Structures are given as structure tokens and as C-alpha cells.
Amino acid sequence: MNLNSRHPLRLNVGFLLHESIGYSRTFDFDLPSVQVSGDLDVSHMQGELRLTRTAQGLYGQGQLRATTSLECVRCLAPFDQEISARLNDLFVHPPGASSEPLLAIPETAILDLSPLLREYFLLDVPLQPVCRPDCKGLCPECGNNLNEIVCSHPASDIDPRLAGLQSLLSKD
Ligand SMILES: [Zn+2]
Numbered sequence: 001m002n003l004n005s006r007h008p009l010r011l012n013v014g015f016l017l018h019e020s021i022g023y024s025r026t027f028d029f030d031l032p033s034v035q036v037s038g039d040l041d042v043s044h045m046q047g048e049l050r051l052t053r054t055a056q057g058l059y060g061q062g063q064l065r066a067t068t069s070l071e072c073v074r075c076l077a078p079f080d081q082e083i084s085a086r087l088n089d090l091f092v093h094p095p096g097a098s099s100e101p102l103l104a105i106p107e108t109a110i111l112d113l114s115p116l117l118r119e120y121f122l123l124d125v126p127l128q129p130v131c132r133p134d135c136k137g138l139c140p141e142c143g144n145n146l147n148e149i150v151c152s153h154p155a156s157d158i159d160p161r162l163a164g165l166q167s168l169l170s171k172d
């Protein structure tokens with residue numbers, strides 16, 4: 001409800017601001033694809049956000065999940081990663097009362113969730129994304145994706161995560 005089809009993350013919350021304290025409304029999201037910001041596109045965004053009128057503004061609680069395309073750090077192939085954003089935030093109205101611009105509801109009463117969702121979604125993106133836990137990466141000799149091709153080059157001797165253990169063992 002109240003979802004603007006062109007800007008689905010912009011909620012018109014004017015009606016909520018006119019309700020009495022304690023009144024709440026849940027916004028459902030089910031978006032095939034949405035540009036959260038210039039640097040973040042997501043697909044299959046689903047979830048809900050409940051906004052409750054408080055003396056200071058609107059308290060938002062909810063969780064949104066989405067899929068974004070990342071590049072695997074081992075094999076460099078693109079893959080879909082699920083990311084989520086959990087909101088427990090007070091959106092302040094009137095906006096001057098907030099020191100945090102992302103949490104201020106402007107005078108227009110259009111609450112744009114994009115900048116806040118961008119923060120939460122990006123926090124949930126792994127620093128070293130891998131397409132799957134056992135990704136074999138690229139062959140250091142020929143550059144083939146070892147998930148797809150078995151090349152003739154010898155496998156690099158040992159899992160780098162075990163290299164420290166190996167050097168301990170070889171001291172004896
Ligand atoms: Zn990979």
C-alpha cells in the first residue's frame with residue numbers, strides 16, 4: 001500500500017504523522033528489482049516494515065531481504081548473494097529534531113528509505129565474497145576456472161588456510 005511504483009522505497013507517511021501515538025501500519029515490499037542507490041542494485045526484495053507513531057516521529061521495525069550480484073574473489077565469476085537489512089530505527093519528525101539525516105522525515109512527509117537501506121545492505125555484503133564455500137578459484141598457471149575445467153596443471157600444493165599448520169608440522 002502507498003508504494004510509489006516509480007520510487008518504491010519512498011513512502012508517503014503523511015497520514016501516519018496525523019495519527020495518534022501508538023497507531024501503526026505495515027508496509028509490504030515485494031519488488032522484482034530496485035535501484036537502492038547509484039552503487040547498489042538489488043532484485044527480489046521482500047519483507048515488511050512496520051511504522052508506529054511515537055511522540056518523536058515514526059518508529060520503524062522490520063526486515064528486508066534482497067539479492068545482489070557480486071563477483072567471487074576466487075574465480076571472479078558473478079554470482080547472486082542474498083543480503084538483508086534489519087531496521088529498528090526511529091524516524092524523526094519534524095526533521096530538525098534529528099541529528100541523523102538518514103533518519104529524518106522531511107517536511108514533505110515522504111520518507112525515502114533508500115539511503116538507510118543502502119547502509120544496511122552494504123554492511124551485509126561480505127568483504128571477501130565467494131560464489132560458494134568450496135570455490136576452487138582460478139588456475140594460477142592457465143587462468144581457467146577450476147570449478148568448470150580440470151586443467152593439466154598441478155593443483156597448488158596446499159590450501160593457504162592450512163599453510164600455517166603445514167609449516168608447524170614440518171618443523172620436526
Ligand atoms: Zn568462485
Ligand SMILES: [Zn+2]
Pocket residue numbers: 139140141142143144151152153
Ligand atoms: Zn591450469
